[in-house]
Amino acid sequence: MNEKNPISPHIQIYNWHISSLVSIVHRITGVINITLITIICFLVMFLMLGPNNYSLINIFFNSIFGKFVIIFITWSFSFQILSEVRHFFWDLGYGFELKTSNLTGVFVIVGSFLTTLLIYFIGRFFI
Amino acid sequence: MINSTKKWLLMKSSGIVLVPLTIWFILNFVSIYDNDYQEVLLFFSSQPYKFLFSIFIIIAFFHSALTISEIFEDYVENETIKNVANKLLYLFAIIIPLLTLVILFNL
Numbered sequence: 001m002n003e004k005n006p007i008s009p010h011i012q013i014y015n016w017h018i019s020s021l022v023s024i025v026h027r028i029t030g031v032i033n034i035t036l037i038t039i040i041c042f043l044v045m046f047l048m049l050g051p052n053n054y055s056l057i058n059i060f061f062n063s064i065f066g067k068f069v070i071i072f073i074t075w076s077f078s079f080q081i082l083s084e085v086r087h088f089f090w091d092l093g094y095g096f097e098l099k100t101s102n103l104t105g106v107f108v109i110v111g112s113f114l115t116t117l118l119i120y121f122i123g124r125f126f127i
Numbered sequence: 128m129i130n131s132t133k134k135w136l137l138m139k140s141s142g143i144v145l146v147p148l149t150i151w152f153i154l155n156f157v158s159i160y161d162n163d164y165q166e167v168l169l170f171f172s173s174q175p176y177k178f179l180f181s182i183f184i185i186i187a188f189f190h191s192a193l194t195i196s197e198i199f200e201d202y203v204e205n206e207t208i209k210n211v212a213n214k215l216l217y218l219f220a221i222i223i224p225l226l227t228l229v230i231l232f233n234l
Binding site: 004005007008027030031033034037038040041044045047048050051054055058061062066067070073074077078080081084085087088091119120122123124127 | 139142143145146149150152153154155156157158160161163164165167168171180184187188191194195198200201202203204205206209223224226227230231233234
């Protein structure tokens with residue numbers, strides 16, 4: 001006989017709020033990020049095959065689509081970083097009031113786009 | 128300390144350690160992604176980048192395994208499927224970084 005694990009109410013039954021939006025995007029970007037890190041690990045493995053084989057990856061990263069992918073990666077990591085910091089403050093017992101929670105949720109969403117721009121700018125021009 | 132508390136503490140501490148490591152990685156990756164083979168190879172094979180990247184992927188896979196297992200806990204009703212999914216997840220979180228580290232230290 002299969003045992004049944006009591007599951008969470010499915011996300012479809014909730015009304016959408018800033019907090020639920022940030023929470024679900026936090027989970028989605030978390031899964032996306034580990035997929036991206038896995039792809040980067042394969043990229044490292046690909047380096048073993050030498051410069052000729054790497055030229056395909058180089059062409060991809062120098063294309064418009066490749067740059068779009070990098071900006072998306074930067075946003076996905078930025079969102080996760082800001083949301084993780086928000087969770088850290090919750091764990092310390094701060095920011096549970098509805099108004100503060102909504103405000104920090106908006107900060108994570110808007111901040112993720114600004115952080116993306118900042119990281120891309122610093123990465124391209126200062127490192 | 129009960130196991131769930133241990134898991135929560137590990138999840139939270141690895142998440143916080145990942146914040147500066149992710150910032151370091153993404154800043155550097157943005158700066159080298161479109162470079163040629165030799166420059167990308169130099170980034171991944173020279174210190175301290177090699178050491179920091181190793182720490183980054185070990186903690187990232189460790190943290191992901193713990194957090195994704197929470198998603199399984201929330202949304203997979205069948206215990207057998209959930210347990211198999213968790214085992215595959217843990218296996219994946221060990222094999223991929225291990226294989227990457229072996230190759231990284233032989234570049």
